Amino acid sequence: MTKSISLPRLLLVEDSQSTAMVYATYLEHLFDVTVVYTGTDAIDALHRHRFQLAVMDVQLPDISGLEVLKTLRERDQQLPVVIITAHSTVEVAVDAMRLGANDFLTKPFDKTRLQHTLQQVLKTVQLSSLVETYEKTFDRSHFYNMVGASLPMQAVYRIIESAASSKATVFITGESGTGKELCAEALHRESPRSKKPFIALNCAAIPLELMESEIFGHIKGAFSGASQNREGAAQRAHGGTLFLDEIGEMPLSLQSKLLRFIQLGTFQAVGSNQEVTVDVRFVCATNRDPLTEVRAGRFREDLFYRLNVIPVHMPPLRERGQDILRIANAFLRLFNEDEGKSFQSISRGVEERLMSYRWPGNVRELANVLRNMVVLNQGRQIETGHLPDFFQQQEKAPAPRAATIPEVVPAITAATAPVAVEAPVLPLWLEEKRIIERAINHYHGNIPKAAAMLDISASTIYRKKQFWAAQDAEQVPG
Template identity: 50%
Template sequence: MTLPKKPRILLIEDTPVQARLLLDHLSGGDWIVEHVETGAEALAALTRTPPDVLLLDIMLPDMSGMDILRKVRADAAPVGVIVVTSNGSVTLAVDAMRAGADDFLVKPFTRERFLVTLRNVIDHLTLSREVEVLRENLGIAAFAGFVGSSAAMQRVYRRIEASAASNATVFITGESGTGKELAAEALHRNGPRARGRFVALNCGAIPRDLMESEIFGHVKGAFTGAVADREGAAATADGGTLFLDEICEMDPNLQTKLLRFLQSGVVQRVGDDRRRPVDVRIVCATNRDPLAEVRAGRFREDLYYRLHVIPVRMPALRERGGDVLELADHYLARITAEERKAFRGFSPDAAQALLAYPWPGNVRELINVLRNIVVLNDGPEVTLAMLPPPLAGEGEPAGPPGSAAPLATTPARASAEAAPRRPTTEDACAMEAIEPLWQVERRAIERAIQACGGNVPRAAALLRVSPSTIYRKKQIWDEESS
């Protein structure tokens, strides 16, 4: 479901003066407005013709605006809610945000501030609905959580589909951040064991002296700290899948016990004489070269061949070509919705930078970069200026134009610069030419607003700050000059 061309706005305001002011702010806009004065009228309007945006006064004559907000959110209605409150009830606005409001306005506010808030909520609502439609339409085309149509990923999809129904062990290799655990989960979900448990264990994150207990379990008193009987991961995954991540980090002594378990299908808890058969499928993964680990004597050769029945190699992101942009679009939409921003895509030069970057951290690095961009910036699209320095083709952060070179490049220079000298007339003139930082900031903001024809949100996007930051600073300047 997408937003109509003209969004419906329901204004709930009982004070005639404030209602006239808001209706005046809304006049001439590309939307349909309905005004009611009481909570009862609002509930009737919500049932009769559900709006897209609710402008909600907290203080109503017959009920609290919070009651209406809670009902809207309890009904899971896709409605954007802007709470309008006075200075004395800011805490109520905060409570409303916690209860699910999208934004709030504190009286008095300017028409410009009101319209920016309203359009931001409409943009966020539009984007959320587009993302929902995209998810519904993608279905299985995204293949078990993966995104990417490159030939390299098509091979992975085919391998997972072909081996999901088997009980044979699978050995997944690939660099960190390529999606090895996602592949293991896809094997589990697309096979006959999908109703069973998927239990993941990171062999590199658990101390060696506890690893055996984590896999096979222990009985009370088996070692210091074993205060109760505990099932291990193998028994917990009975009927399902046991995923052993970073398998090459496993202690050699435990490798022997794992091999015995693979051969017998029987687990024995630490400190217990009893044995128990379990039915699990083993999937393991590593970011190392397992054969190199075998040759180096760090990984048992017989265990390697026992595990390496069906190999799955996860390609690095730099090997996946245009998948970078498919992934970037997918995660930008998701993170934008989560962070309630309005990004819809990438500028051509930003997209080119994403394609040119080698992505040593693979998909995980891409997701982190996108979250950084969305959280720290605003705008309709991601621009080259928003990308972190490595992606934008820059090296170490440089100093400002005309800044001095690094100090103390030689002992002689260091001692010369360290020696005190008397201030000169030129120094005094230079000091007089230095402006306070707030004046530099104000001039930059005013130039940006002028260049954007008075459009504060666009100026904010150029300056890489939020519009509310500019509004707040302008208010401070106006108060200081009055």
């Protein structure tokens, strides 16, 4: 009983009972062996049971082992198979590998050869499976319509996968053009609601007086011009996902109604006193700092905490390294097809310019630059001369500072410092700590904003904070 649970299951297909018994004895300490003597029994066993490995002789009394392999591969491409033959010919080997065999053995062979071959095949298959899992989880260059293999984007993908099955609200933050709507759409497509509607509403593009009607709908006569009943986004998203982009543009009066809708799952259309119940998953996004908006009184605190159950931050393009080139090449292929052009690649010079640019407009700006070059030029390769004028002018201009951080140390003047005093030399990590902490304080604890101003990634700040805590702990007397 214990053996069948702890050892991998192996199907041994051998027409000679005595030979099968010898092989089974060789393998009994490594595998849970099931023995069959015909090709028909082998196919039946493969249908009824799950095996981790199969070993089969070519010469069987009813059908060839290669025929069994062919039948198996029509429904199972993963099960590793080792073929045994008494006639070592090139034709048999080629046929076996073509049909999907992982390896083959030629009779006669000893116990060690059999054990080693099977263990190596199983180990190789397990390693390949592990690599595929690793690549899917940690090293993806695409996730639905999002392109990117950088560490910040891998973190976004993992949050989406973890949160997709839940109904919890998701709050996406990030600069304009970072792909917040693509993130919301990926969350919907990864979720059990993927077959239901994904309704996206950009609050910044809707006049304030029409925003409530766009979200909750209205009945005929509710206001001037309401000539018939109209469903809002909330009702159209029933069973699916409602994405409210730029939610910071929503007036406070409507924020209270949205909060009630999220809490109860019910709403009233404009002009109606009838409650409507729907089942929707809420995803919201903003390019502003939501906590700053709360402190300024422009965003309800209770709504923010109700929405911010699962926060997702879309990193700016300048923090995504080689993703810039991955996305540029993806746009090149797309715009080539749209415009009927024949560009095949981006020159090294252009790549260097793209990588050194700050991309204040993020992915949206990168898309505009690539479309401009494809539309206005011809050739097989994108060259530096194809770069748009505005891009080159902005690139030459000094990058604007996000803000000026006031110095916490008073300035020394001739009146206050008649004698020159040399500042003490501190360890580099302490100077770095002082600068980073000043930036964090300036942005009221917002580490992503402080990191953007300092031109480093937020993960770098978090890592350094752990190092500082360890340094402080060492200095505390025991």
